[in-house]
Amino acid sequence: xxxxxxIAPRKAASSSEQVRLRRIQDFALTLVLVLLxxxxxxxxxxxxxxxxxxxxxxxxxxxxxxxxIGMTFIIATGGIDLSVGSVLAFAAIAGGKLAGSGxxxxxxxxxxxxxxxxxxxxxxxxxxxxxxxIVTLAMLTIARGTALWMSDKTPIPVGxxxxxxxxxxxxxxxxxxxxxxxxxxxxxxxxxLNQTRYGRYVVAIGSNRExxxxxxxRVQRVLLGVYAMTGLCAGISATLLTxxxxxxxxxxxxxxxxxxxxxxxIGGTSLAGGKATVVGTVLGVLTFAVIFNLLTLLDMxxxxxxxxxGIIIFAAVLVQRKGA
Amino acid sequence: xxAHRRILLTAFASFAIMGCDKAPAKGSPQGERVAxxxxxATNGANAATExxxxxxxxxxxxxxxxxxxxxxxxxxVKNAREExxxxxxxxxxxSEGATDxxxxxxxxxxxxxxxxDVLVVLPTDGQALTPAAQAAMRARIPVVAVDxxxxxxxxxxxxxxxxxxxIGFSAGNYIAEQLDCKGNVVEIQGIAGISVTExxxxxxxxxxxxxxxxxxxxxxxxxxxxxxxxxxxxEAILQAQxxxxxxxxxxxxxxxxxxxxxxxxxxxxxxxxxxxxxSKRAMDLVxxxxxxxxxxxxxxxxxxxxxxxxxxxxQGKGLRDxxxxxxxxxxxxxxxxxxxxxxxSFLSFGYE
Numbered sequence: 043x044x045x046x047x048x049i050a051p052r053k054a055a056s057s058s059e060q061v062r063l064r065r066i067q068d069f070a071l072t073l074v075l076v077l078l079x080x081x082x083x084x085x086x087x088x089x090x091x092x093x094x095x096x097x098x099x100x101x102x103x104x105x106x107x108x109x110x111i112g113m114t115f116i117i118a119t120g121g122i123d124l125s126v127g128s129v130l131a132f133a134a135i136a137g138g139k140l141a142g143s144g145x146x147x148x149x150x151x152x153x154x155x156x157x158x159x160x161x162x163x164x165x166x167x168x169x170x171x172x173x174x175x176i177v178t179l180a181m182l183t184i185a186r187g188t189a190l191w192m193s194d195k196t197p198i199p200v201g202x203x204x205x206x207x208x209x210x211x212x213x214x215x216x217x218x219x220x221x222x223x224x225x226x227x228x229x230x231x232x233x234x235l236n237q238t239r240y241g242r243y244v245v246a247i248g249s250n251r252e253x254x255x256x257x258x259x260r261v262q263r264v265l266l267g268v269y270a271m272t273g274l275c276a277g278i279s280a281t282l283l284t285x286x287x288x289x290x291x292x293x294x295x296x297x298x299x300x301x302x303x304x305x306x307x308i309g310g311t312s313l314a315g316g317k318a319t320v321v322g323t324v325l326g327v328l329t330f331a332v333i334f335n336l337l338t339l340l341d342m343x344x345x346x347x348x349x350x351x352g353i354i355i356f357a358a359v360l361v362q363r364k365g366a
Numbered sequence: 367x368x369a370h371r372r373i374l375l376t377a378f379a380s381f382a383i384m385g386c387d388k389a390p391a392k393g394s395p396q397g398e399r400v401a402x403x404x405x406x407a408t409n410g411a412n413a414a415t416e417x418x419x420x421x422x423x424x425x426x427x428x429x430x431x432x433x434x435x436x437x438x439x440x441x442x443v444k445n446a447r448e449e450x451x452x453x454x455x456x457x458x459x460x461s462e463g464a465t466d467x468x469x470x471x472x473x474x475x476x477x478x479x480x481x482x483d484v485l486v487v488l489p490t491d492g493q494a495l496t497p498a499a500q501a502a503m504r505a506r507i508p509v510v511a512v513d514x515x516x517x518x519x520x521x522x523x524x525x526x527x528x529x530x531x532x533i534g535f536s537a538g539n540y541i542a543e544q545l546d547c548k549g550n551v552v553e554i555q556g557i558a559g560i561s562v563t564e565x566x567x568x569x570x571x572x573x574x575x576x577x578x579x580x581x582x583x584x585x586x587x588x589x590x591x592x593x594x595x596x597x598x599x600x601e602a603i604l605q606a607q608x609x610x611x612x613x614x615x616x617x618x619x620x621x622x623x624x625x626x627x628x629x630x631x632x633x634x635x636x637x638x639x640x641x642x643x644x645s646k647r648a649m650d651l652v653x654x655x656x657x658x659x660x661x662x663x664x665x666x667x668x669x670x671x672x673x674x675x676x677x678x679x680x681q682g683k684g685l686r687d688x689x690x691x692x693x694x695x696x697x698x699x700x701x702x703x704x705x706x707x708x709x710x711s712f713l714s715f716g717y718e
Contacts (some may be wrong), residue, residue, distance in 0.1 A: 086606070095605040102598055186435075195440035196718050197593060197622060199647065211630040287597050288626040293435060294594040338602035344558050344588040 071308065071325045074358060075332060082336045089339055097218050101286070103331035104220035105130070105279040105295075107324065110302040110309075111231040112160075112272030114323045117306050118235070119268055120248040120315025121167060121174035125181035126276045126302055129159045130295035132185040133280035138198035138290030145205035152284070153277035159185055160273015164266035182299070189292040201288040210285020220282045224324075227278065232320040244268060248315025304351075305330055308358040329354065421455035425680030427673060428482035430474050432490045433463045436591060437619045438643055441666035441717035442488060442512070449670035456677050467494030474498040478505055484676035487522075488512040488669070496521045508679050512672045523679060525696050526672050528664035530565035532701030533616075533642045536662045537566075538573025540640065540703050541612045544659065547577035549611030550584045552603055554596055554624055556616040558588040566616050566642065584610070589620050596623030604631045613639045618648035618661055625657055644704060646716035653709045663702045666717050671697075 082090035089095060109126045116123045137152030159181060166177040200206055212219045235241035243264045246254040255261045279298075284290045307313055308329065309322030333354060337347045427450065434440040443462055450458035461477055464470035467490050475498065477485060485502050489495040492514045499509045499521035508523035509516075516522050541551060553570065556563045567586075574581045585603045589595040596615070604610070604627060613628070615621040618641040628634050634657045641648045641661040651658035675693050678684065684691045704712050 089606050089608075092605075098601050098605050102601060190435060194718070195434055196437055197619065197647075211626075283594060286626065286630065287593055287623055288629070289593065289622055291593045293592055296590075296592055296594075334598070335602050335605070338585075338587060338599060339606040341585045341587070341606070343586075 071310070071322065071329060071358060074354065075325065075329050078329070078332045078336060082332070082339070086336070086339045090336060095335065095339075097221065099331050099335045100221040100224070100328070101218045102334065103327045104218075104224040105283045105286075106298050106301045106305065106330070107224045107327040108227050108275045108279045108282070109272075109298055110305040110323050110327050111227050111320060112275030113299075113302045113306050114231065114309070114311050114318050114320055115235070115244055115268045116174070116272055117303070117311050117313060118244050118248045118315060118318035119265060120251070121265070121268070122303065122313075123160075123163065123178045123269065123272050124175065124299050125159070125163060125178040125185055126272060126279075127295035127298035127300075128182045128185035128189070129156055129273055129276040130280045130283065130298060131189040131292050132156075132159055132192075133277040134284045134290040134294055135189040135193045135198065135292050137280065137284065138200060139192060141198060141200045141203060141290070145203045148200065148203060148206055148284075149209075149281050152280045153274060156273045156275070156277025156280060157270050158273065160276065161266065161270040163273065164269030167269060168262040168265035186292075193290070193292040195292060197292070198290040199288065200284060200290055203285075206281065206285045207288065208285065210282050210287070220286065223278065223282060227275065228320055228324050235318060235320055240264065240267070245316055245318060248312075248317070250316070301330060302327075304355055308355055326358075329358075421453075422677075422681045422683075424455050424457065425484060425677050426482045427456055427458050427484050427486060427676045427680070428477040428480060429458060429460045429486040429488075429673070430464070430470060430477055431460065431462045431488045431669075432470065433465050437645060437717070438617070438664075438666055439488075441645075442669040445666050445717070446486070446669040446673050449673040453673070453677055455681075456673060458673065464490060467491040471495060471498040474502065478502045478507060482507060483680040484508050484510060486510045486512060486669075486672050486676050487516075489514045489516060493517045508676075510672050510676045510679065512669055519695075523695070524675055524693050526668050526675060526699070527697075528668060528699050529701040530562050530664070531569040532698075533662045533664055534566040534569025534571070535573045536569075536701045536703050537614050537640050537642070537660075538570040540660055540662075540705075541614060542574050542577050542581060544638070545581060545611050547580040549580075550582050550607065550609055552600075552607065552610055552613045553583055553586040554599060554613060554615040554620065555586065555588040556591045556620070563588070563616060570614060589623070591617050591620050593619055593623035593626075596620040597627050598623075600624040600627035601631070604628065604633060610637045612637055615639060615641050617641065618643040618645040621648065621658070625651070628657060642701075644712065644716055646713075646718050649704060649709055649713055649716040652704060652706060653713065655706055660703050660705045663699065663704060663712075665699065665715065667715060668699050671699075 113123055113126065133152040133156040136155035137148035140147040140151045163177055163181050166172050167174050209219055214222055243254065243259045246259055247261055247264060251261060283294055305326035306323050309319055309326035311318045311322060330351065333351055334347065337350060429446050431443050432439060434443055443460060447458065447460060450456045461473045464473050470490050474487065485507050487495065487499055487509055496517045499516050502509050503521060509521060511522040511525040513527045515525055555567060584607050587599045587603065589599045613624055615624055621639055621641040625639055638659040639657055640659060642664055644661055644663045644665040648658060648661040652661060678693050685693055
């Protein structure tokens with residue numbers, strides 16, 4: 043109660059301005075997406091503008107997308123998580139180790155391993171008071187090292203686990219399961235961020251941690267929750283990716299953290315904290331997925347893809363600055 | 367075109383050592399005996415005792431390898447360790463974990479300071495590590511280079527490696543033959559911009575030239591040797607291409623992602639996939655038949671061979687079936703096609 047009161051004035055002063063800003067950002071990104079789709083339609087319409095291709099694109103966006111939704115919360119608190127890609131691999135291998143005991147054992151182990159790794163990040167950040175960049179950088183190497191060590195550097199085949207395969211490659215009502223999962227995680231993220239007190243606390247911590255603390259927000263607990271949740275997201279992504287790949291790979295998720303951060307930032311969440319949008323993040327992830335899909339359809343080489351991706355990040359961020 | 371084949375001698379020599387590698391039972395002195403017999407051809411004095419399985423002069427070998435984060439590199443280190451254990455007269459010190467040429471150079475300096483009899487190096491970058499290897503050679507420690515080449519002959523005593531051009535060339539020939547020189551092929555490369563990738567692509571292009579454009583490479587994308595990247599890239603290519611007859615991939619591990627993408631899209635009847643390396647899993651798939659039709663050897667057993675070569679060099683011996691009293695300076699392992707027909711003779715040789 044106290045907390046809500048303390049934060050209320052600040053929120054009231056800036057809320058209309060913030061809403062306007064966010065609209066500009068979402069608009070800019072939607073514009074980029076529309077331009078990409080038009081370009082794709084003109085250049086390679088017969089293959090690009092099909093339902094099959096749309097499904098493939100969203101499926102591809104799912105693993106990074108789910109990571110990015112967790113990342114949105116962390117960045118909203120003014121933190122960062124460099125470890126999500128490695129935690130994904132760690133979770134996949136933790137699950138893979140139990141793959142012999144069935145689908146549920148895999149999924150349970152992957153989700154638990156991800157959450158535990160995230161919680162360790164959270165404890166170090168919240169209670170150890172270490173800078174998130176350093177904590178999660180350490181976790182990046184620890185989680186990757188553990189994944190390689192546990193797997194003896196070899197992928198673990200999980201093709202026989204039918205439920206797991208279904209999570210990665212199945213469909214419900216003609217929509218791929220990873221797309222449903224992304225949608226579900228995004229919806230939960232949106233409700234949590236925009237409709238609950240917890241979401242307000244997250245943003246409050248990012249805009250002014252001391253004020254939030256004085257206002258009665260249990261800053262440490264909220265932070266721990268945010269990192270653990272992102273770890274859980276990595277576990278979900280690991281489940282989807284392993285199902286899709288039919289094997290748990292210790293080298294999976296390489297550089298996913300950078301893709302997730304890029305998607306969050308071009309979506310309009312501020313790296314300085316205090317401002318977050320789940321819808322923007324989803325748009326950001328979709329933008330990258332469409333770029334990748336389109337450039338691969340056009341058989342553009344990887345170096346060109348990298349340049350184009352960088353230019354889009356630049357452009358999107360510059361447009362946002364203007365909007366602000 | 368034949369330049370990569372080197373001289374007949376080296377191919378011959380590689381068979382001589384590969385032959386020893388294929389079947390040795392773990393812990394049995396058989397491998398030892400074969401290598402000893404190799405020496406006996408030229409080294410009459412030792413031969414009598416060696417044949418009875420008595421160990422030769424003890425050799426201290428140091429091995430500098432890059433940090434293994436990939437199935438093939440992991441198998442390299444594992445094979446070297448196991449081989450040293452098998453050979454009773456070799457003590458092996460392994461330094462792994464270097465991720466860049468600079469850290470590997472200091473690692474090599476540290477190994478050289480320990481005064482091993484022979485230094486085995488798998489360079490992260492052959493150009494950058496040439497000075498470190500030259501320093502070892504100047505300190506009278508012979509260097510056996512594995513896989514990637516050092517850029518000056520003064521930097522190594524012997525090089526043993528696979529045939530990247532040969533992988534592309536063999537794969538191109540195989541695919542051309544399977545498709546009767548007609549069809550759409552997708553190429554999934556390793557890391558863009560490194561010589562391994564360029565050679566594997568070049569060999570492939572030159573092999574399919576004989577089809578006079580009957581075989582079209584309709585998509586060519588890099589997937590960095592990563593299974594999840596292979597999956598993503600192949601998923602997008604499957605959207606782009608209506609009709610694919612074959613997929614040539616540069617690596618068995620990465621190809622597992624490609625296979626998953628094709629199976630997820632239920633197009634596994636339409637095309638087949640080839641790999642490279644010679645992993646156990648790839649060989650199992652080849653044996654079962656279906657989507658995964660062949661793999662081309664670039665086997666990490668070359669690390670085990672390198673340890674054997676180091677031992678022979680340390681003991682001043684030559685190779686069985688060669689008249690030269692010393693180990694050759696270059697040995698290239700052939701990029702043999704492993705298909706359903708011959709997979710049984712290679713199964714035990716596949717790396718995990």
